[in-house]
Every structure is written in C-alpha cells, then in structure tokens.
Amino acid sequence: MTTAIPFNKPYLHGRELVYIAQAVASGKISGDGVFTKKCHNFFEQRYGFAKTLMTTSCTDALEMCALLLDIREGDEVIVPSFTFVSSANAFALRGAKLIFADSEAGNPNIDPELIEPLITSRTRAIVVVHYAGVACDMDRILSIAQRHGVTVVEDAAQAVDSFYKGRPLGGLGALSAFSFHETKNVISGEGGLLAINELQFAGRAEIIREKGTNRSSFFRGEVDKYGWVDVGSSFLPSDIISAYLFAQLESLDAIQARRKQIWQRYWEQLAPVLPEFGVTLPVIPEYATNNAHMFYLVCRDIEQRTHLISSLKEQGIHAVFHYLSLHDSPYFQQKHDGRPLPHSDRFSNCLVRLPLFFELSDNDVDRIAEAIIANLRQQR
Template sequence: MKIPFNRPYLTGNEEHYVNQAISSGKISGNGMFTQKCQNFFEKNYAFKKTLLTTSCTDALEMCAILLDIAPGDEVIMPAYTFVSTANAFVMRGAQIVFCDSMYNHPNVDAEAIEVLLTPKTKAIVVVHYAGVACDMDKIMGIAQKHGLFVVEDAAQAVNAFYKGRPLGGIGHLGTFSFHETKNISSGEGGMLVVNDERFLERAEIIWEKGTNRTAFFRGEIDKYGWIDIGSSFLPSDITAAFLFAQLECMEELQGKRRILWNTYHQEFEGKENAFKLLEIPAYADHNFHIYYVCCDSQKHRDYTLGRLRKNGTHAVFHYQGLHDSPFYKDKYRGRELVNSDFYSNTLLRLPLFYELSVPEVQNICSFVLNEG
C-alpha cells in the first residue's frame, strides 16, 4: 500500500534507551525504565499508582481480579469495543451486560446504563473511544448511588481529558494500551492505573505473580512469599525503555496528529450528505487518536474501502459489536443495540500516523468524497 493504515514512528532515542537498559544488567520487569515510565504518569497526571503491564488486556485482567469478579456477577460495558474489554471479566465468570452506544458517538450511552442494573451488577466498564471521554460525571454518579466500581478502558486515551481531568484517573481503576497503533507505543504494552487506595497494595501483589516480591526489593519485608492470586503481568525493562523514549516526545507526537486530524475535519465539514461526522462533546479534550466517518450504509462503506484500496490507501472498519460475535451471540439476551450496530456496519477509520502528510490526507479525503 502506498499509504498504510498505520506506521510506527521512532522518536530517535528508542535504541539508545534499549541499549542503556541492556547495559544496566537488568532487563526483566520493574527495572530502571519501568520506574521512569511509571513516575512519568504519576507525576504528570497525579495518578495514585501506576503499574506497567505487557498489554492493556493484562491491565484489564488485573482489574477483574482486584474487583473479585466471580461467577454470578454482572458487569456492564459497551458492546462496541475490543474483545479484551469483555474477555478480562468473562474469564472470571462474569455475565456481561452490553449497553448501547450514543447516537452521536461510539462511546457508551451513560443515560442507558441505569436501566440495566440488577442486584448482581458489580461494575461498569467504560471505553473512551478514539480518546474521547465518556460522560464520567453521570457514570460516576450512577456508580456511587448503587455502590458499584468503575473501570476506565482508556486504551486509546493517553493524554486525553474530561473537564480537565486525565482519562484513566477518574474511575476506581484505569487501563492504557501502548500497542503499536496507539499514539504512544512500545510495540506491545499497557498500564494499570489505581485510583482507589483500597487497591494499592493488592495491585502490586497481583502484578508480581501473587507475591509481595516488590515490597521485599524495597526492603520493607525480610522475605517474600505467595500470598494472593496473580500472574506475570510485568513487561521487560527493554519494552519500558522503548516506551520512555516515546513518552519524552508525547507533545510533539500529539501535535502532529492534531494537525492531521484537523485537516481531515476541515476537508469533510460541510460535505456530510453521505457521511456522519464524529462529534466531540464539550466536556472532552481528546488526543486525536482516530479520525473516522460513518457512511450511510454498510454497502457504501465497503465501496469506499475498495475505492481507497485501489488508490493505494489502507483504510479499515473497526469493531464488530461483541453482542453479535460468534462467541457471545447465543449468550446475549439483552435488547437490540441500534447504535452499536450502526457503528459496526458503517464506521470507516482513515489513516492517521505521525509521518502522514497534509497533502496525503487531502488526497485521501478527495477519494472518500468521490472527488479524486
């Protein structure tokens, strides 16, 4: 493809920091660069505690363990999301209760949550799609009223905000992804954010295979042992070294994405006869992670995808609603999810990465609009 959907960008220090990690003699988890990355987020976003993980999936699985999710528990989440959001809780035996998206954005419809609550509901998982905040005041209000936990799946939302508050730092727990398609990348990688003090100590134990090994290395105890369930959620310090080089350039990376995102939006504004453009709520300061349009039908989207590919541009559709997935469709007993189905059938993601140029974006738009 002449224009790929994504191309990972190197800032220049990745190799230097990886070599530095190797030279330090410690390349396993929780080394020097792991601490640097965690300190970066705790200092810049005032997160209570952060723990790097091998993926956002791992961070979500840690959330399910921390919340003691068990068979019989119900967890509410959007149907329009990646499988990891649900899988982490299904693996603990939870019954997933899918909520519809908003009419004007793929985020979960906060107004539709409360009617889904039952005595079995234990948690609400929200997904900040495209780095755009969900209505967190409404969602946290529902959780407080009914004694529920809130997990923020902020996989796409590094350096994005809700009313000035960083996403991932509002719910009881938050998770991030550093997959190569994200704004800030380590190839694969993720992070757990602990905002509720009740989970601070246990999160570290679960992170270290169910042991108090980290406390031992800090000199707080004279030996460590197996005291809880857990797994090997720590990434290598080589992965953390790569990530730290990206974090140092976060503002530059996001600034270029802002230019490209705004170019897309300027090209499409006023030409919405066959497309539905995304809406950014006033409470959300997003991070320019995704630019998408919604076509007027699945047939129109498929035609547009084919047209772009013939022109050498790799565009993609996104999630297929989990309620209609081969794994879950026979288990789903809820109501029709009209908006989720709409996004599954019509949403078209366009290339957006650091090395993409403004003229290339303009050319992509002309082909989408049948002008090229």
C-alpha cells in the same frame, strides 16, 4: 507510481534505541527496571494518578482490574458492546455475566441513559471505553455508579493525554487501563498500564502483577523474604519495552501536536462536504478534549462503507472498519439477553477509520480526502 498509504506506521524518533541499549547495558532487562520506574513516574506526575504499574498489554491491565475487584461467578459487569474483546473478556475470564450496553446515537461511547436500567443487585462494575480517546459522559456515569455502590473501570486504551472537564482520562474511575500497542499515540510495540486511583487497591495490585507474590515488598526491604500470598500472574513487562515507551513519552507533546494537525486537516477538508452524502464525522462533546487518536467516518450504510474502503484500497490507501458488536459475536450471541443494540450495530456496519500516524504528510491527507470525496460522488 503512487506511493501506498498504510493505515498506521509506528513512530521512531531515535531515543528508543538509545534507551534500549542503556537498559541492556544496565544488566537488568526483566521487569521493574530503571525505565519502568521512569514511566511510572511520568504518568503519576503528569496526570496525578495515585499509582501506576506498567503491564505487558492493556488486556493484562484489564485482567488485573477484574482480579482486584474480586469478580466471581455470577457477578454482573456492564460493558459497551462496541469495543474490543478485551474490555469484556477480562471479566468473562473470572466468571462474570456480561451485560452489554448500547452506544450513544451520536458517538460510539456507552450511553449513560441505558446503564441504570441494567443494574441489579449482582452488578459489580461498569466498564467505560473512551472511544477514539474522546471521554464518555463521566459525571453521569460516576453518579449512577455511586448511587448503586458499583465500581467504574475505565478502558482508556485509546485515551492517553485526553481529558474530561480538565481531568485526565484514566483518572476518574477507581481503576483504568491504557494501551501502548503500535497503533496508539505513544507506543512500545505491545504494552499497557494499570492506573490506580483508589489506593486500597495498590498493595494487592503489586502482588497480582508479581505472580501472586509479595516480591515488590521484598525488593523494597519491607519483608525479609517473599512468597505466594494471593492469586496473580506475570503481568509486568521487560524493561526493554518500558525503555522504548519512555522515549515516546519524552516526545509526547510533539507527537500529539502533529497528530492534532493531521486530524484538523482531515476535518477542514471533509466536514463541509461529507454530510451531503449522508456521512457523519466524529463528535467531540464540549466536556471532552480530542487527543487525535483516530479520525473516523460513519457511512450511511454498510454498502457505502464497503464501496468506499474497496475504492481507497485500489488507490493504495488503507482505511479499515473497526469493532463488531460483541453482543452479536459467535462467542456471546447465544448468551445475550435479546435486547437490540442498534447504535452499536450501526457503528459496526458503518464506521471506517482513516490513516493517522505521525509521519502522515499533509499531501497524504489531501490525497485521502480527495479520494473519499471522489468515491462518494461516484456512488451517488
């Protein structure tokens, strides 16, 4: 019997359970324990982020960004339409008017050419999403933002250990958010990270993360008591989550190396064949690196994609589509200004993600590639 291939399988190398046991034995499994601090140090030292704070999710990190920027009713925030709902919802919760921008024609990232015409006197932030861990065209975006006095927030949920012109993603905007959901390269089940690159946000970020109190300052001995000093929420995760993540971070290089091998094997088998069926593969611009977060195909149309996903499923291979355009969502459709966003819609209708996880074998990749090619030949 043929073994099923899931879309994702969380990776566990063993130290995760050791570190969780150590966290429990320490007597402190709430937030900001030993392993939370180890994770902070890892990201600050490896990538040069000015300050980092573990959060319970990337969504929470994005909501902290909205609070730190003091987004209010009537402010406008530019967001790509082809993204996860958290990229937009974090700002909608603060009353912002969302202005959705289209993707580039060649890849799902936000098109810099389309950003500037959307800026008004009310624009407060531009949210960029590094789709599949591949960098947006950040020099152009940062230049636009600087000209208009607008803050750039990086949604780097998929972008750990990926770079733009040698600079780590998450380190280019004023604020950025990472995800360690079980589908990401390094994981903690759920979990996220706020990276702060402009230090004027650092002190308030600690307060917002600690329910609006100056509790972090109290524990450092900077104040003799702590109280409610600002708005905030409970954004810090248990040290058990950080213990799991720290074990993953210790294996980051090995995890990345294997994921890149898998990605490359897909490319070598599919790139020479798929264009003849009208199917395109991921584009990695020369300014970007590939962290092998995802291998995706863009089908010719929704019928071709539907047939392909269904055929793979029948063979025990779990391939999936991705985001639905947010501007056309049930929640936002009536609020959208009517601009067509054809590239976002095309990726919504045509993109399919293939299985990619640490323990995916070369034989599995070969089987998936053969099944894809066979299906497309059958459809022709």
